[in-house]
Amino acid sequence: MSQTSFVGSSYGLDQHGILHTGILFWNLSTAALYEESARRREGLISHLGPLVVRTGQYTGRSPNDKFIVKEPESDRHIWWGKVNQPFDPLKFENLYARMLAYLQGRDLFIQDSYAGADPNYRICVRVITETAWHSLFARNLFIQPNQEELTNFIPDFTIINLPNFRAVPDLDGTRSDAFIIVNFARRLILIGGTSYAGEIKKSVFTILNYLLPHKQVLSMHCSANIGADGDTAIFFGLSGTGKTTLSADPNRTLIGDDEHGWSDRGIFNFEGGCYAKVIRLSPVAEPEIYKTTRTFGTVLENVAINPTNRRLDLDDDSLTENTRAAYPLSHIPNASRTGLGNHPKNVIFLTADAFGVMPPIAELSKEQAMYHFLSGYTAKVAGTERGMGSEPEATFSACFGAPFMALHPSVYAELLGKLISDHNVKVWLVNTGWTSGPYGVGHRMSIRHTRALLTAALTGALDDVAKEEDPIFGFSVPERCPGVPKDVLKPRLTWHDPAAYDLQAQKLAKMFIKNFQQFTDVVDAQVMQGAPRLAIAV
């Protein structure tokens, strides 16, 4: 049977300087990619159909190995620093030449797709990979053009993803054998040395974060869904705070789980699929996502599989805590087909606070919203074991997604501020971490309670509920919420020692203030009204 019955673009790989290859697999379908993947022994097909793969050494993103080429076209726009590290253009060309040499004689997989559901703002992305499974990942995560569009496809940006090509730092100017290098002038992203597929999707996100603000469109690290009345909600949050989990809500239509744009036409998804964490996934708490781990077409990264009966063990964290499922949006029963939504009525900032200080929900003023958006607070837990007494670490990640923000955070903050005012949006802070005492003592907020709080906020049920102003953070904490015990709403009440709570809250407020010093010169004085108030005695 022919293996080459697929649509390829007339814009061939020679245009990228890729010559003398093996077989080229253009835009292979899911089933064909399974076959190629199985033939190459890239992974195992599990019970009920997902493709299970391992990523080897790198089971998560490698932010320190990510670079942006320092060239005149983009130089003055980029937010240079720890996040966006400069890379020498000549070194880039050298590395690219070495990758082109590596590609000779190799079979390659090409997926041509869109990033951006709104045709006005989409970009054409070509993903070239040496493995079939990364090609399936790209196919699942991005938006599929139709047959005619594929024939005429000319990439705006091209990603060359070669996990088995390892850089030589002394020769290539990289930090290690892994690298993710974005070149805006060349419209090229080179990825090597790492198999973690998340690098592919987050590189595309970085590109859109660079391009869209120039068009007055806000790009956001958030999930999005739509209520029965057509009201859109967006959920900002760093990794692990609940964007994917909470946006998959049986009562709301899912737009997307991770990356969206907000233009004068409303919200649009950048992607066509989701990338969910599946460690200890509960079929009861997260039935929609759980089902995708039992569906043909899903790619499962680093999930344990019994090689004999091909059953999965979602509780097994021996390879990593960061086990993932990559699936198209159509795997979620009530997902949007268009990827579009109206201007949001509600914006949620998700934080996983490990100090037990933040309330499970609070309404923010416009100034507080700006302050918290620039702060991007969440917490990382130091130890992996509960009750070890190891101190959690506060993480401040501007715009709730600093690793992906190509421009200065104030660019995104200004756009958000304007959109919030123009569309009269309510902003909420939701703590999906610890509220009933600190990590090691308390326990994590239950998904059931978080969902009840979100339902109440999004349906307007919290509008008429009395709210108390938090003495330090100043935001408004509701006194009651249907389906949630009253005590849960006020973390101070759940601590054995209220004085210890006050001390911890002050400590956290100090961390906010220290972190915000980097922004005090660049933001409007008004935003400072959203800062925590240390002077007030509690």
Ligand SMILES: Nc1ncnc2c1ncn2[C@@H]1O[C@H](COP(=O)(O)OP(=O)(O)O)[C@@H](O)[C@H]1O
């Ligand atoms: N109250 C809660 N709200 C949201 N997620 C929770 C909660 N409690 C535990 N979790 C777990 O935290 C993780 C959230 O991850 P995810 O939704 O993938 O985050 P993100 O998409 O923001 O990276 C999931 O594994 C989920 O099961």
Ligand SMILES: C=C(OP(=O)(O)O)C(=O)O
């Ligand atoms: C894919 C990622 O994003 P998130 O955890 O936000 O889904 C990641 O950070 O690697």
Ligand SMILES: [Mn+2]
């Ligand atoms: Mn996610």
